[in-house]
Amino acid sequence: MSVVALKPYDFPMKDVRENFPAPLLYIGWEEHLMFCAPFCLPLPPDTPFGALATAVLPGIFGYHPDFARIDWDQVEWKKNGQPWKPDSAKSLADNGLTHKDAIRFRTPGLTGIKGSFS
Amino acid sequence: MDTRVTKKKLGLKERYAAMTRGLGWETTYQPMDKVFPYDKYEGIKIHDWDKWEDPFRLTMDAYWKYQGEKEKKLYAVIEAFAQNNGQLGVTDARYINALKLFIQGVTPLEYYAHRGFAHVGRQFTGEGARVAAQMQSVDELRHYQTETHAISHYNKYFNGMHQSSHWFDRVWYLSVPKSFFEDAITGGPFEFLVAVSFSFEYVLTNLLFVPFMSGAAHNGDMSTVTFGFSAQSDESRHMTLGIECIKFLLEQDPANVPIVQKWIDKWFWRGYRLLTLVAMMQDYMLPKRVMSWKEAWEMYAEDNGGALFKDLARYGIREPAGWKQACEGKDHISHQAWNTFYNYNAAAPFHTWVPSEEEMQWLSEKYPDSFDKYYRPRLEYFREQQQAGNRFYNKTLPMLCTTCQIPMLFTEEGDPSQICYRDSDYLGNKYHFCSDHCKGIFDDEPEKYIQSWLPVHQIYQGNCFKPGTDPTAEGFDPLMAVLDYYEMNVGRDNFDFEGSEDQKNFAAWRGEALKGEAK
Numbered sequence: 001m002s003v004v005a006l007k008p009y010d011f012p013m014k015d016v017r018e019n020f021p022a023p024l025l026y027i028g029w030e031e032h033l034m035f036c037a038p039f040c041l042p043l044p045p046d047t048p049f050g051a052l053a054t055a056v057l058p059g060i061f062g063y064h065p066d067f068a069r070i071d072w073d074q075v076e077w078k079k080n081g082q083p084w085k086p087d088s089a090k091s092l093a094d095n096g097l098t099h100k101d102a103i104r105f106r107t108p109g110l111t112g113i114k115g116s117f118s
Numbered sequence: 119m120d121t122r123v124t125k126k127k128l129g130l131k132e133r134y135a136a137m138t139r140g141l142g143w144e145t146t147y148q149p150m151d152k153v154f155p156y157d158k159y160e161g162i163k164i165h166d167w168d169k170w171e172d173p174f175r176l177t178m179d180a181y182w183k184y185q186g187e188k189e190k191k192l193y194a195v196i197e198a199f200a201q202n203n204g205q206l207g208v209t210d211a212r213y214i215n216a217l218k219l220f221i222q223g224v225t226p227l228e229y230y231a232h233r234g235f236a237h238v239g240r241q242f243t244g245e246g247a248r249v250a251a252q253m254q255s256v257d258e259l260r261h262y263q264t265e266t267h268a269i270s271h272y273n274k275y276f277n278g279m280h281q282s283s284h285w286f287d288r289v290w291y292l293s294v295p296k297s298f299f300e301d302a303i304t305g306g307p308f309e310f311l312v313a314v315s316f317s318f319e320y321v322l323t324n325l326l327f328v329p330f331m332s333g334a335a336h337n338g339d340m341s342t343v344t345f346g347f348s349a350q351s352d353e354s355r356h357m358t359l360g361i362e363c364i365k366f367l368l369e370q371d372p373a374n375v376p377i378v379q380k381w382i383d384k385w386f387w388r389g390y391r392l393l394t395l396v397a398m399m400q401d402y403m404l405p406k407r408v409m410s411w412k413e414a415w416e417m418y419a420e421d422n423g424g425a426l427f428k429d430l431a432r433y434g435i436r437e438p439a440g441w442k443q444a445c446e447g448k449d450h451i452s453h454q455a456w457n458t459f460y461n462y463n464a465a466a467p468f469h470t471w472v473p474s475e476e477e478m479q480w481l482s483e484k485y486p487d488s489f490d491k492y493y494r495p496r497l498e499y500f501r502e503q504q505q506a507g508n509r510f511y512n513k514t515l516p517m518l519c520t521t522c523q524i525p526m527l528f529t530e531e532g533d534p535s536q537i538c539y540r541d542s543d544y545l546g547n548k549y550h551f552c553s554d555h556c557k558g559i560f561d562d563e564p565e566k567y568i569q570s571w572l573p574v575h576q577i578y579q580g581n582c583f584k585p586g587t588d589p590t591a592e593g594f595d596p597l598m599a600v601l602d603y604y605e606m607n608v609g610r611d612n613f614d615f616e617g618s619e620d621q622k623n624f625a626a627w628r629g630e631a632l633k634g635e636a637k
């Protein structure tokens with residue numbers, strides 16, 4: 001136990017998978033900080049990864065004028081900070097995504113409003 | 119007639135000794151450690167509690183006298199302000215949003231500080247420290263009350279203040295100040311002192327109180343200035359106590375130094391993250407600006423704080439671990455925070471707006487290295503869109519830092535184009551952080567932060583709806599259900615300042631036409 005306390009210090013984790021209707025996935029769009037922070041979404045693990053680009057992301061990033069210009073074949077992904085190549089035909093789970101993983105994508109050539117990374 | 123014998127009055131020093139020492143006693147039928155279990159377990163070694171000196175040598179009788187006088191003056195000003203409809207004399211109704219931020223996010227902290235000091239005032243075995251802590255506890259309770267009384271006048275006229283206590287325990291962004299203080303008061307008593315008396319009061323409160331109160335003065339809000347001054351004299355005493363308490367801990371035993379250093383590292387960073395709210399208030403919410411956050415940071419943190427840590431070097435204390443990153447952030451955090459509230463203004467009970475061209479000019483001058491390059495283009499874009507009837511409201515919940523609970527809005531040191539992501543694994547679970555220092559705080563005591571009540575996660579767990587809400591019902595709108603749980607008045611407390619009831623009422627009361635309306 002690293003907490004210095006008078007008595008044993010043992011409390012449950014608040015954010016374990018079982019407490020949510022679906023695993024959480026964090027998603028950020030690099031160099032587009034008009035969206036102030038990455039998003040947090042509960043997503044069923046059998047969602048096909050490809051459905052992110054077509055069904056999930058338009059609703060959350062679509063306001064940005066760059067969004068319609070994204071070439072999804074050029075997009076570079078990272079998972080928990082490491083370069084990563086997801087398979088869009090496979091599900092989130094089959095791509096190895098588990099509860100509270102953070103993924104982010106970079107869209108080469110698109111750097112936000114007037115190149116300001118906004 | 120007998121000659122009158124005048125009793126010799128006690129000097130200040132004797133008086134202080136008489137009023138603070140000898141008030142405790144050694145227990146006989148219960149062991150001392152059982153009656154006072156708290157002042158040893160953190161590992162802090164105190165050899166001589168009598169070395170604890172209150173630098174003001176303040177005693178209870180003098181305390182009541184001074185505070186009573188201050189209260190009379192304060193309430194006279196508040197009353198005069200109310201009778202003269204002082205709320206109409208402020209520069210602009212946008213200014214009121216700084217007061218909303220204060221009553222929502224700062225005033226409840228005074229109450230937590232009151233509780234914390236009442237606790238340590240009971241638990242320390244040294245009488246001098248107990249008396250000092252008790253008086254500070256009363257101060258903090260008084261601040262909570264006077265701030266509430268002063269701002270209640272505005273509550274009669276403006277939105278966004280009517281449920282501040284209810285909001286403090288529920289609204290997403292208020293989990294940031296709340297978690298700061300709950301972390302502090304659930305630490306041991308010495309950690310609480312380092313967190314609040316030293317790191318917060320001594321190192322950081324100048325950055326909180328001075329801009330807020332000078333902002334109030336510049337914007338014609340004399341009621342707030344008066345409670346600010348009334349509280350500020352206590353704050354100066356608290357700050358001096360803060361430095362004395364840290365020196366006392368360091369002088370008592372060399373073994374205390376590494377423990378205190380660890381707490382300084384932690385609490386400087388937690389306090390700095392909390393003050394992000396103040397940064398945006400200063401740069402964006404004051405119609406008449408006093409000084410930029412960057413200037414305030416340079417003056418109060420870099421100059422004053424830098425000198426302080428040089429002074430403490432003789433005890434073996436170095437500047438806090440996150441010092442360099444905090445200094446680097448001075449060019450960015452106010453803009454990044456304002457953008458966050460602009461994004462999530464549907465769920466925050468105050469108004470936001472895009473600064474006017476003149477205000478952006480001021481920001482360009484104050485932030486020559488960052489504003490035009492990174493922040494102006496997005497604000498101009500927001501303005502265009504807003505004017506075209508397409509005002510941006512972000513409705514998808516953000517990822518939060520597990521430690522400071524702020525959305526992951528901060529960028530990498532040296533690269534404002536990249537959000538800073540850090541993570542840790544703990545017992546097979548992943549945790550995310552906005553910075554190396556928030557990660558470090560978690561890694562040091564993961565047992566504490568795995569319990570974090572993160573608003574976004576709580577919403578997804580279904581814990582932020584009123585009892586009886588059915589999330590499976592047709593047409594269920596989770597955002598509206600959450601705002602209902604917050605007890606926000608949707609359309610009055612939230613959304614853009616342009617078109618708000620506050621804006622319209624203020625103009626009507628002053629007999630002014632809104633911009634663009636025919637006179």
